[in-house]
Amino acid sequence: MKVRWKKVVRVGVVLIIITVLIIGISNVWVVTSTQNRVLTDYRHLPDSGVALVLGTSHKLISGAPNPFFQNRMQTAAELYRQGKIVHFIVSGDNRTKYYNEPLEMQKALVKLGVPVGAITLDYAGLRTLDSIVRCKEIFGQSNITIITQPFHSYRALFISDYYKVNAVALVASEPGREQAAKVYAREYLARAKAVLDLYLLGTAPRHLGEKEPIRI
Secondary structure: OHHHHHHHHHHHHHHHHHHHHHHHHHHHHHHHOOHHHEEOOHHHOOOOEEEEEEOOOOEOOOOOEOHHHHHHHHHHHHHHHOOOEEEEEEEOEOOEOOEOHHHHHHHHHHHOOOOHHHEEEEOEOOOHHHHHHHHHHOOOOOEEEEEEOHHHHHHHHHHHHHOOOEEEEEEOOOOOHHHHHHHHHHHHHHHHHHHHHHHHHOOOOOOOOOOOOOOO
C-alpha cells in the first residue's frame, strides 16, 4: 500500500512539474514573440486605422466602475480625437440581456465624443480568440490596432499572428498591481490555454455567421 501511494505521489509531482513548465514556456513564447508590437505612444500608429477594442465588464463585482474598462475607453477615445483611429470594433460578451459588454463600450465611447457611426458592435466576442477571428472573417479587417491593457495585449497579438492578422497593440494604463493581481494570475494560465487552443486543440470561434464588412 505504501509503495503504491509513493508511486501516486511521484506521478503527481511529475505532472505538476510538467504543468508548470508548459505554463512557463507558453508565457515566455507569447510575450517574447509579440512584445515589440506593444505600443504606449499613439504617435507610432498610422493615421485613419481601425481598432479592435477588447471587452471587459464595465463594473466590478462590488458594483464600482471597472478601471480596466474605463482606461480602455479613454484610450480609444483619445486615438479618435488624434485622428489615429476612424472606426472601432467593440467586441465582447453578450451572454444575456442583462450583460452586454459591446453596448456598454459603445455608450462609454459616445459619452467621450466618438460618434455612433464610427462604432461597430461585435456581440459574439466571447473570448479573445473569437474577437480576433471575427474581426478578420466577419468584419473584413486584417490590419488593426488592438486596444487593451499590456498584460492582455501579448496574448491578443499572439492569436492575431496565428490567424495572419497584421496587428499592433496600443495599450491602456493598468490599475495598481494589488488591484489587478487576480487578473494577472488568470492571464498566465490564459496564455498557456491560447497555445493549446491554437497548436493542439484547433479551437474555433463559437459563432461566426454572415460577413459584415466595414468600409471606411
